[in-house]
Amino acid sequence: MIAIIDYKAGNLKSVERALKSLGFSCRITHDKKEIMKAERIVFPGVGAAGSAIADLKELRLDKVLKETFAGGMPVLGICMGAQIILRWSEENQTQCLGLIRGEAKRFPSPLLSDKGERLKIPHMGWNSVRLTRSHPVCKDIRPEDEFYFVHSYYPFPSSSENVLGTTEYGLNFPSIIGSKNLIATQFHPEKSGPPGLRILENFCSWSGQDAE
Amino acid sequence: MLSKRIIPCLDVRDGKTTKGIKFKENVDIGDPVEMARFYYEAGADEIVFYDITASSDRRAIMIDVVRRVAENIFIPFSVGGGIRTVEDMRSVLLAGAEKVSVNSAAVRNPEIISQGAKAFGSQCVVLGMDVKKVPSSERIPSGYEIVTNGGRTYMGLDALSWAREAEHLGAGEICLNSIDADGTQEGYELELTPLISENVSIPVIASGGAGNIDHIYDVLTVGRADAALIASMVHYGTYTIKEIKTQLASRNVKIRKTW
16 A cells, blocks of 8 residues: 655645556555555645645644655655755745755746746746656656646755756756655656656655665 | 647537537537547647536536546636636635636626735636727727627727736736637737736737747747637647647747657
8 A cells, every 4th residue: 555645745646646557555644654555655745845844843743754764665855845855945934854965945036948038936837857866766767758747845865976968948857856766856746747657656666776 | 938828718608619520520519528528638738618508506616627628638727707706716726726807896896806816826817808909099008908798898998908908907818819719710819918018927828810830830920929729720620739739849839749
């Protein structure tokens, strides 16, 4: 069973529907026991970092996430879930979970394309990902595949070792990050059509062992 | 780089789509779920549903459609038409839509934008704007006025200042429909679209007037639109989404080419 962590973080059902369409059983839950005995965890989220961390703490899920991560369970962070696994977020100046060293940064304003055009923030829509390291969860992802993004902040791990893929939007930012049994995407795989579903499917068969 | 989006729009009345013939024999063109699935597989970047149901039990019918669509497509889709309250927004989003669009209700009560953005996040709130060209005046300095009732009622509201206000209130995106161009198939409004797009920092979806691929090219380049809404062009089988995208890509428009 896959536990989708429920901390009032918006549209969790889209993740559930995507997993179910692939034939995986999953449950949206904030119950500690249920999460601890799950086979793997999906950690989604939209909204602001400050309230996300506050909600997690209120439900005491911050500790649960740290424990399950330390215990080796495969964890997939999505969108906000790729930012608050870092130590710090510039959004609301928030102390975060610290599962990976680094911080979530805001896109600089003004943000300019390589042609000097002013780019809109949030970064919303379809964009590609350049894989910088191979990883079982990114298996069979092609360079031309695109994914659906909606965000104004992006994850920035301290070590490039934790960067698995990058995306170009005014600057080159980490869009897939990971460490050990944790992987996280800034984009929404559940809304990214077949390539996104492939990532979810790969995650669901991943042992949690890093490839390299 | 971010791709420009191609977005088919489906009108839904009493739980059935109202347009669409001739494009694939095994698709029930009356069924919004099958139509959505068809466009999902054909490479649509997003889908817009517009509820034109008039009956009083409209919401229950549409919510059921939204729920079934959400189980079948894994790209973002939005729902508009008859959204009057934050509760209306909530029920559509909970049923699985990524975004909800408000139009005339926001003109009457702009607070619905800020309330929606606060409750669900700006990325969920689309402002739909129906716009007509009028002589420029003190009241309507841009020469574009907001209209409702399919263009019959002039609201005395300047389109440019309304777009800016909506952004300020927390709208995450604007769907800009030119009533003058709508249904003509003679091209999008290429003065209005850049006027709005260049003066707000949220994405603008151009709507109204698409008849061929040149029109889409124009609105995504000189029109400065982030996305193009299309209807008849694809519903009647004149073009496929793949054809549209292949041609745009060959003319150096950044577009999502694989799915």
